[in-house]
Amino acid sequence: MPLIYYRKQAFTFDSFLQLKEKSAFVTQVKTIIEDWFEGREKFSLFTSGSTGKPKEISFSRNQLEISAKQTFDTFNLESGDSLLCCLSPEHTAGFMMIIRALMYDCDLYLATPSANPFIDIDIDSKIDFAAFVPYQMQLVLEASNINPDILNRMKAIILGGGPVSDQLKSKVNKLDCSVYHTYGMTETLTHVAIKNLKSDDNKFHALKGVEFSQNDKNCLIVKSPIQPNEEIVTNDVVKLIDSTSFEWISRFDFVINTGGFKIQINQLENKMQEVIADFFPRANYFISAVPDKDLGDKMILIIETNEAVCQAEKLIIALKGRFKSYEIPKKVIFIQKFVFSSIGKIDRNNTLLKI
Numbered sequence: 001m002p003l004i005y006y007r008k009q010a011f012t013f014d015s016f017l018q019l020k021e022k023s024a025f026v027t028q029v030k031t032i033i034e035d036w037f038e039g040r041e042k043f044s045l046f047t048s049g050s051t052g053k054p055k056e057i058s059f060s061r062n063q064l065e066i067s068a069k070q071t072f073d074t075f076n077l078e079s080g081d082s083l084l085c086c087l088s089p090e091h092t093a094g095f096m097m098i099i100r101a102l103m104y105d106c107d108l109y110l111a112t113p114s115a116n117p118f119i120d121i122d123i124d125s126k127i128d129f130a131a132f133v134p135y136q137m138q139l140v141l142e143a144s145n146i147n148p149d150i151l152n153r154m155k156a157i158i159l160g161g162g163p164v165s166d167q168l169k170s171k172v173n174k175l176d177c178s179v180y181h182t183y184g185m186t187e188t189l190t191h192v193a194i195k196n197l198k199s200d201d202n203k204f205h206a207l208k209g210v211e212f213s214q215n216d217k218n219c220l221i222v223k224s225p226i227q228p229n230e231e232i233v234t235n236d237v238v239k240l241i242d243s244t245s246f247e248w249i250s251r252f253d254f255v256i257n258t259g260g261f262k263i264q265i266n267q268l269e270n271k272m273q274e275v276i277a278d279f280f281p282r283a284n285y286f287i288s289a290v291p292d293k294d295l296g297d298k299m300i301l302i303i304e305t306n307e308a309v310c311q312a313e314k315l316i317i318a319l320k321g322r323f324k325s326y327e328i329p330k331k332v333i334f335i336q337k338f339v340f341s342s343i344g345k346i347d348r349n350n351t352l353l354k355i
Contacts, residue, residue: 086117
């Protein structure tokens with residue numbers, strides 16, 4: 001009989017439903033389990049809201065089953081394996097981890113979404129499959145109180161919801177288990193492509209049955225078994241290799257036009273990573289722009305830190321030695337605490353409101 005492990009206690013699925021705790025996380029998990037056991041045919045999910053207002057999308061039970069099977073086939077998972085859910089069940093990644101456990105009679109480890117999901121999990125636990133956002137994985141690998149064996153015993157770890165830095169890729173390469181960067185969205189009901197972070201291949205490769213194409217803006221178009229009669233047009237600018245692989249470049253809507261130069265924000269953020277880390281190790285940051293009568297967009301760099309702002313001038317000098325003049329932020333802004341979405345993405349719009 002599959003079990004649920006929560007706060008270092010074991011429950012049957014039925015006994016977990018009797019748990020008196022009324023936290024939002026537990027309530028959401030219980031609702032999903034109850035709906036599944038009752039045979040519900042329609043389920044609703046919300047987009048993350050990191051780039052706009054969250055949008056509700058409905059899926060059929062059959063679509064959830066197709067998605068879960070894709071994941072199990074892709075990562076060689078089996079009935080009876082143990083899965084970790086440490087992301088919000090309100091959104092696709094956490095929701096689908098619960099559905100997979102229900103479909104395949106898996107043990108389910110639950111951890112309230114946080115920077116370190118292993119706080120309430122026994123270090124001797126055997127978990128076969130887990131999904132993290134990159135920020136979580138970074139902190140987990142840096143934590144001194146986490147035994148890496150709990151990660152090394154896993155069949156596979158997937159990272160999604162944001163870019164994976166070169167620093168993080170270097171760290172996960174030291175793990176014994178397989179680690180993948182995933183590409184997907186709520187509209188595709190979790191991942192449709194994966195990149196092996198322990199190889200030099202920088203391409204995302206489609207899951208079985210998924211096909212890719214491109215529009216005239218070089219944005220990716222996805223066709224998958226989840227929605228076989230619909231093409232999903234994304235805002236992701238890619239280099240399309242063929243119908244089953246691509247290299248991700250940037251978001252189409254993350255472009256700054258400064259002084260006539262078009263800057264792909266995501267690309268520049270990745271290029272600046274090493275220099276910024278020299279001055280602000282492990283700090284979150286992002287590039288944005290404010291209107292300017294001469295330049296059109298004036299580029300700004302926002303860094304999450306409590307450190308002295310005197311480092312800003314030194315950082316700009318270092319960037320000038322590595323980048324073209326139009327790629328240099330005109331101003332560095334420090335914010336003590338960024339705003340994050342419920343799935344761990346930086347909420348750029350609401351963070352900018354704190355300036």
